[in-house]
Amino acid sequence: MTGPENRCRLVLIVPDIADADEQANIVADALKGGDVASVIVPQYGLDAGAFQKHAEKLVPIIQNAGAAALIAGDSRVAGRSKADGLHLTGSAAEIAEAIDKHAGKLIIGGGKATDRHTALEIGEARPDYIFFGKLDGDIKPEAHPKNVALGEWWASMIEIPCIVMGGTDPASALVVADTGAEFVALRLAVFGEPGLAPSVVARVNALLDEKAPRFGD
Template identity: 35%
Template sequence: MSNAPTPTRLMLVTPLVADAEAMAFRLMQAFAGGDVAAVLLRLSEGDERSKIERVKRLVGPVQSANVALIVEAPALVATRGGADGVHLTNGPEAVAEARSSLKNERIIGAGSLRARHDAMDIGEAGVDYVMFGEPRPDGSLPLLAAVIERASWWAEIFETPCVAYAPDAESIAALVETGAEFVALGAWAFDEACDIRALVTQANVAIAAHAARKAAR
């Protein structure tokens, strides 16, 4: 349940990555800003071998920072690359297939959940987390109020952790208030104009402030 003593933690959702070296540098900057629980790696187009190589390049620096690397890719790419898990967006059948092949050896997360029943169906399929609020395939975002409502509803009722996707820095505090186990900072956090180290620090300050208020009640 969401009222467990562990505070919210951060997930970083990368833009589509073609250059693993450049992304490794940006991630090290982010980790210098404070606690990060996981990185959700999104890969640009390429053949299977090139995708696996990009995962392999990022596994070392991410895992050495005690951060989990989850890949939005087929399970084969994630496992051969040495990642900690996969993120799926194509429904319960894909989750069941991944669970069958990965057993309990890898994290399986799910996103692109447009309605409450979609989230419940995915939860019953055996995922390790659900994500709300990430960009749609056309790049548009759901209303922040809808993400807050959905994350609050899930965190209050269900045991499976949820990730609330922050569309910008200003929304982080409100999403922490939902009780979601994770708040995700998306591709916008990796923009060249963004100080990702300072952003991670800011997000952790918001998390700590929420935990202090909760403890004082």
């Protein structure tokens, strides 16, 4: 399955659920809702062994749905679970080191891009994408204005794709799309009520299909 290439696409962030089977089932259901470019799997409070177990359940589900599975922070878990990539929340130096080590084998992206200067430093490492916001930064209905502004600035200047963290309201995806960002990340907007996750994914895709700006126009 290939998704719409000419508009902002959805990135899901796996919710914090201690039971690996329950977490996997909820993510599998959400992915039935429509196009998802990638899914980021955070460690939350899990030890390495438990994180490994969660990742090994999630990665094939994500990949079978046609999305890229990105493991947050732990390259060993990413390798062992056969994930597609590694999402890092550290400095430009950390990202550069990971790119040197895993180039060609894993998608590498992320970064602690809290301002323009830091974002440009991360960009110099040539990651596969840059992330504006925190994986658990969806604490209000709307996307954080600073991340929206950074996404708009970046998308207007830099070819490296960006992901901007949305808010708890699914409609925040359109605000992000209007910046020109290639991807919007949602967590609680989709998974806040797990039973509704597939319909929210469908609704966000319909909204983006109808109203998101088209690249190359």
